Amino acid sequence: MFSGLMLNTWIAASVVAVVCGTIGFFVVLRGSAFVAHTIPNGAFAGAAGASLIGANTILGLGVFSLLGALGIGWLGRRGRHDVVTGLALVLMLGLGSLFLSFSVEYAPEIYSLLFGEVLGISRSELWPIAGLGIVCLAAVALVFRPLLFSSVLPDVARARGVRDYRMELCFVLLVALTTTVTVPIVGTFLMFSLMVAPTGAARSFTSRPGMAVVISVAIALATVWLSIAVSYETNWPIGFFVGMSGAFSYGSGRLFAAWRQSHAFHRRSGLTAEAA
Amino acid sequence: MSGPLSWLVEPGFFSTSTVQSALLVGGVVSFTSGVVGLFTVVRRQSFAGEALGDVGATGGSGAFLISVNPLWGFVGAALLAAGVIEGIGTRRAQSRDLATGIVLGAALGIAALFLYFDTTHSSTTGASISVLFGSLFVIDTSSIPVIVGLSAAVLVVVLLLYRPLLLSTLSPDLAQARGVRVRLVGAGYLVAMAVAVSLAALTIGAVLSTALLIGPPATALRLAKRPGFAALAGGAIGVAATWLGILLAYDSFYWPPVQHGWPVSFLIVAVVFTFYLLASALTVGRRRKAMAHHEAPVLWVAGE
Numbered sequence: 237m238f239s240g241l242m243l244n245t246w247i248a249a250s251v252v253a254v255v256c257g258t259i260g261f262f263v264v265l266r267g268s269a270f271v272a273h274t275i276p277n278g279a280f281a282g283a284a285g286a287s288l289i290g291a292n293t294i295l296g297l298g299v300f301s302l303l304g305a306l307g308i309g310w311l312g313r314r315g316r317h318d319v320v321t322g323l324a325l326v327l328m329l330g331l332g333s334l335f336l337s338f339s340v341e342y343a344p345e346i347y348s349l350l351f352g353e354v355l356g357i358s359r360s361e362l363w364p365i366a367g368l369g370i371v372c373l374a375a376v377a378l379v380f381r382p383l384l385f386s387s388v389l390p391d392v393a394r395a396r397g398v399r400d401y402r403m404e405l406c407f408v409l410l411v412a413l414t415t416t417v418t419v420p421i422v423g424t425f426l427m428f429s430l431m432v433a434p435t436g437a438a439r440s441f442t443s444r445p446g447m448a449v450v451i452s453v454a455i456a457l458a459t460v461w462l463s464i465a466v467s468y469e470t471n472w473p474i475g476f477f478v479g480m481s482g483a484f485s486y487g488s489g490r491l492f493a494a495w496r497q498s499h500a501f502h503r504r505s506g507l508t509a510e511a512a
Numbered sequence: 513m514s515g516p517l518s519w520l521v522e523p524g525f526f527s528t529s530t531v532q533s534a535l536l537v538g539g540v541v542s543f544t545s546g547v548v549g550l551f552t553v554v555r556r557q558s559f560a561g562e563a564l565g566d567v568g569a570t571g572g573s574g575a576f577l578i579s580v581n582p583l584w585g586f587v588g589a590a591l592l593a594a595g596v597i598e599g600i601g602t603r604r605a606q607s608r609d610l611a612t613g614i615v616l617g618a619a620l621g622i623a624a625l626f627l628y629f630d631t632t633h634s635s636t637t638g639a640s641i642s643v644l645f646g647s648l649f650v651i652d653t654s655s656i657p658v659i660v661g662l663s664a665a666v667l668v669v670v671l672l673l674y675r676p677l678l679l680s681t682l683s684p685d686l687a688q689a690r691g692v693r694v695r696l697v698g699a700g701y702l703v704a705m706a707v708a709v710s711l712a713a714l715t716i717g718a719v720l721s722t723a724l725l726i727g728p729p730a731t732a733l734r735l736a737k738r739p740g741f742a743a744l745a746g747g748a749i750g751v752a753a754t755w756l757g758i759l760l761a762y763d764s765f766y767w768p769p770v771q772h773g774w775p776v777s778f779l780i781v782a783v784v785f786t787f788y789l790l791a792s793a794l795t796v797g798r799r800r801k802a803m804a805h806h807e808a809p810v811l812w813v814a815g816e
Contacts, residue, residue: 267606269613270559318558319730323785325562326723330781333719337775425624429617436610473628479621486614490600 242468244357249460251369252418253430257456258376259414260431261449262407264439265387270321271308271408272431276415276424278304278328283419284335294420301415304328305408313401357421368417375413379406384445426478430456433482440489455485531762533653534776537660538754541712542724544663546750548670548708549729550743551701555681559609560597560702561709561725563616565718567593568710570623577629583655583714587662590710593619594702659711666711669704677701678739716754720777724750727784734791753783 263272282300283293304324311320357365386393386403394400418427434455438448463477552561571589572582593615600611670677680687680694687694705725712721729746736742757780764774 264606264610267609269609269616270562273559273562273613273616316553316556316558316730318556319553319726322558322562322722322726323730323788326719326727326781327785329719330723330775330778333775334778337773337778425617425620428613429621432610432613433617436614473624475624476621476628479618479624482621483614483618486610 244359244362245464246461247362248357248365248421249464250457251365252421252427253456253460254453255369255372255414255417256427256430257434257453258373258449259410260435260456261438261445261452262376262383262387262410263431264435265384266407268407268411269428269432270318272411273428274308274321274325274328275301275304275408275411276419276427278325278332279412279415279419280424281328281330281332281335284332284339288335288339294416297419298412298416300328301412301419302409305412306405309401309405309408312404365417365421368413372410372413372417375410379403379410383407423475425475429475429478429482430459433486434459437485437489440493459485528762531758533656534758535755537656537715538758539751540660540663541715542728542750542754543747544666544708545712545721545724546728546732546747547667547743548705549725549750550732550739550746551670551677551681552705552725553729553733555698555701556605557702557705558722558726560594560612561705562722563597563612563619564590564593564706564709565713565721565725566616566623567619568706568713568721569718570619570626571710572714573623573626577626581655583658586710586714587707589619590706590713591703594706598699598702659715662707662711666704666708669700673697673700673704674740716780717777720780723781723784724754727781727788728753731784731787731791734788734795749787750784753787754780756780756783 260272263269279297279301282296282298282303284296285300286293286296307324308317308321311324382393382398383403383406385396386398386400390400393403414431415424415427418430422430435448435452437455438451441451442448459478459481462481463474466472466477467474549561552558568586568590571585571587571592573585574589575582575585596615597608597611600614676687676692676697677700679690680692680697684694687697709721709725712724716724728750729742731749732742732745736745757776760779760783761774761776764779767774
């Protein structure tokens with residue numbers, strides 16, 4: 237399980253989990269799960285287009301996720317944000333089906349981008365993945381405070397001179413960058429699950445932002461490692477296990493929050509009884 | 513067909529039976545989506561609409577696997593997902609968004625499993641792909657009556673809910689004060705939307721179902737001022753986009769670069785998006801003029 241090609245898989249998947257767990261914090265905080273769904277899915281069209289003209293599919297992926305991010309940022313200034321996101325998604329997917337219909341040969345690796353498999357990753361592919369992952373994390377660290385500020389208290393942030401539109405653009409560009417790193421390795425569906433579920437669970441365990449990022453990364457790593465191991469043993473697709481453990485971790489987070497609330501309530505009522 | 517229109521409409525367009533059923537089913541489904549979608553746009557539930565389409569597709573491939581009619585897989589899975597979203601979602605927009613995301617993630621995971629079973633047990637790789645992208649030209653004619661019936665039921669539900677839904681969408685507090693059960697009305701609407709979206713996803717693919725749910729109503733909202741009129745306009749724009757797309761797809765068999773036709777899903781999406789951009793450009797011009805004349809803004813689309 238830990239030899240040769242599989243070792244590369246473990247390393248690459250861990251990089252993906254760290255990056256997705258971090259960006260996912262802002263995805264959940266801003267209520268932007270739709271954007272996190274749209275950009276990777278739409279970028280799939282770029283890969284299809286690139287394979288049509290014989291270019292590198294990762295380049296196509298990067299270009300389309302960038303275009304999608306800029307389009308959502310620009311059109312979202314005027315129209316309703318979720319409508320614009322939805323229209324961008326269907327337009328890019330439509331283009332993807334057009335490109336696929338033009339290419340004569342069946343393109344299994346394009347479909348694997350959609351559904352995602354942590355397939356054999358060679359040693360030479362690891363370095364660019366790790367490098368882009370570090371770039372992602374550095375970018376997050378750079379904009380962490382203003383982005384957090386404008387995500388939590390948009391009105392106060394605006395009054396303090398943080399520009400909403402610029403922050404929104406930063407955010408969508410971060411998602412686009414993550415897409416380019418992540419999708420070639422795990423596919424669009426997995427990336428979405430890893431961005432939404434771990435942070436959704438982490439929010440129930442802490443209310444401090446830094447701690448939430450740490451817990452979210454930890455849950456993402458656990459999810460990925462567990463899924464690879466179980467998928468290796470059962471031969472079932474890894475996407476299934478990631479999706480299920482995402483739902484499970486979110487559910488247990490909610491249960492924990494509910495338990496803590498009732499616990500705190502009981503303790504408080506006990507105190508008042510003593511005081512009386 | 514011959515005469516002055518023959519450059520636009522290729523000969524044999526209206527007499528082909530696949531085209532006829534595509535026009536019929538596409539028209540019914542896109543009208544329903546356009547009317548239902550008005551509230552999706554105003555209530556900011558586009559993501560739920562998109563997610564329900566994908567979840568429906570998962571149910572469809574599951575039904576395909578155990579050889580049940582995919583129609584019931586689509587509708588059943590979407591209804592289940594709507595129930596879960598409503599069950600865990602609170603009224604806060606962020607929590608709803610997260611709940612939708614969790615449901616979508618789980619459904620996509622299950623879809624991956626179904627795809628795996630499909631390919632290993634019955635070697636029909638194309639099934640899930642065709643479920644995702646769909647095609648109007650491969651509609652199973654025997655399910656047309658059910659599709660039309662369910663669409664009519666959705667429209668009746670939306671008509672019955674219309675007034676309380678509109679009030680609780682625009683002002684939940686006011687609606688509550690007037691005795692409207694806001695949560696119940698919202699849940700009823702989500703169920704209607706789930707059925708409409710899953711029917712669209714079944715017949716024209718998950719991608720197009722989102723396009724027709726969001727695009728035409730968003731376009732209509734730019735043009736119409738009264739909500740009832742906007743709903744009908746959304747339906748009409750949806751039907752127009754679908755039929756224009758089908759016509760273009762039929763014509764495209766002679767287009768470059770490959771002589772086997774452009775995908776109808778792309779063409780319909782392109783038409784929907786073009787309509788939206790045109791309407792946006794129009795409203796920007798109109799709003800500038802209104803600003804110059806100090807006209808009062810239209811209140812009921814104040815969320816815009």
